[in-house]
Amino acid sequence: MQSESGSRPALVVGLTGGIASGKTAVSNRFAALGVPVIDTDELxxxxxxxxxxxxxxxxxxxxxxxxxxxxxxxxxxxxxxxxxxxxxxxxxxxxxxxxxxxxxxxxxxxVDAPYAIVVVPLLVEAGWADSYDRILVVDAEPSRQRQRLMARDDVDRAQADQALASQTQRERRLALADDVIVNDGTPEALDARVETLHQKYRHLAAMTD
Known part of the structure; x- marks a missing residue:
C-alpha cells in the first residue's frame, strides 16, 4: 500500500481473522518484537x-x-x-x-522499519486484500472462537453464534491467506509461531528492499 508521500516499508502485512480468533494476541506479540502495528479499529x-x-x-x-x-x-x-x-x-x-x-x-x-503490520478485522469483507503485500490470517476452530467470545463479551451461546455467523466464511478468509497462524495452543506456542513469521517477514523485506 502506497502512502500519499509515496514512501512505505518494504513489506506491508495485512492481519485479519475471525472474531475472537486472537488477532490482538498476535498483533501484540509482533509489537513486542518491535514491529510497527497499525490498528484500523483505532483509526x-x-x-x-x-x-x-x-x-x-x-x-x-x-x-x-x-x-x-x-x-x-x-x-x-x-x-x-x-x-x-x-x-x-x-x-x-x-x-x-x-x-x-x-x-x-x-x-x-x-514507519522506519523493514516491515509493518496493519490489523484489519474486516479485511475480506471490505475488499482490501489487494492493498497488502501479504495477508496473515489468525485462525481458530469455531468452537474455540465461541468459547472465547462467550467469556470475553459475557454473552450466551446463541449470541456468540449470531456474532460468528455475521462474519465472512472462514474458508473465504483462509483462501486469501499467504500465511496462517492457528491459535489453538498455549501462549508459548503462539510466541513461537509469531517469532517464526517475524523472521520470515524480515527476510522477505530484505529481499524486497
Missing part, C-alpha cells in the same frame, strides 16, 4: 471523533439521533440503524473507509 474511532469531518458526514447522513449528549458518536444507535439496512451500511462505509485508508497510508509513510 475507525479517530475518523469519527468529535469535531472531525467524518463525524459531521455521519451526522448529515444519519441524523442527530446517532450523536450522544457529549457530541460523540452513539455507536449502539448507529449499529441499530445499519444492522438490517444494507444501503445504510454501505453509506457508512463510504464515509469511513476512505478516511481510514488515508490514515493507514499516512502512518505507513512514517
Amino acid at each position: 475507525a474511532r479517530e475518523v469519527v471523533a468529535p469535531g472531525s469531518d467524518g463525524l459531521a458526514a455521519v451526522r448529515e447522513r444519519f441524523g442527530a439521533q446517532v450523536i450522544d449528549a457529549r457530541g460523540e458518536l452513539d455507536r449502539r444507535a448507529l449499529r441499530e440503524r445499519i444492522f438490517k439496512d444494507e444501503t445504510a451500511r454501505r453509506d457508512l462505509e463510504a464515509i469511513t473507509h476512505p478516511r481510514i485508508r488515508a490514515r493507514v497510508a499516512l502512518r505507513l509513510g512514517e
Whole structure:
C-alpha cells in the first residue's frame, strides 16, 4: 500500500481473522518484537471523533439521533440503524473507509522499519486484500472462537453464534491467506509461531528492499 508521500516499508502485512480468533494476541506479540502495528479499529474511532469531518458526514447522513449528549458518536444507535439496512451500511462505509485508508497510508509513510503490520478485522469483507503485500490470517476452530467470545463479551451461546455467523466464511478468509497462524495452543506456542513469521517477514523485506 502506497502512502500519499509515496514512501512505505518494504513489506506491508495485512492481519485479519475471525472474531475472537486472537488477532490482538498476535498483533501484540509482533509489537513486542518491535514491529510497527497499525490498528484500523483505532483509526475507525479517530475518523469519527468529535469535531472531525467524518463525524459531521455521519451526522448529515444519519441524523442527530446517532450523536450522544457529549457530541460523540452513539455507536449502539448507529449499529441499530445499519444492522438490517444494507444501503445504510454501505453509506457508512463510504464515509469511513476512505478516511481510514488515508490514515493507514499516512502512518505507513512514517514507519522506519523493514516491515509493518496493519490489523484489519474486516479485511475480506471490505475488499482490501489487494492493498497488502501479504495477508496473515489468525485462525481458530469455531468452537474455540465461541468459547472465547462467550467469556470475553459475557454473552450466551446463541449470541456468540449470531456474532460468528455475521462474519465472512472462514474458508473465504483462509483462501486469501499467504500465511496462517492457528491459535489453538498455549501462549508459548503462539510466541513461537509469531517469532517464526517475524523472521520470515524480515527476510522477505530484505529481499524486497
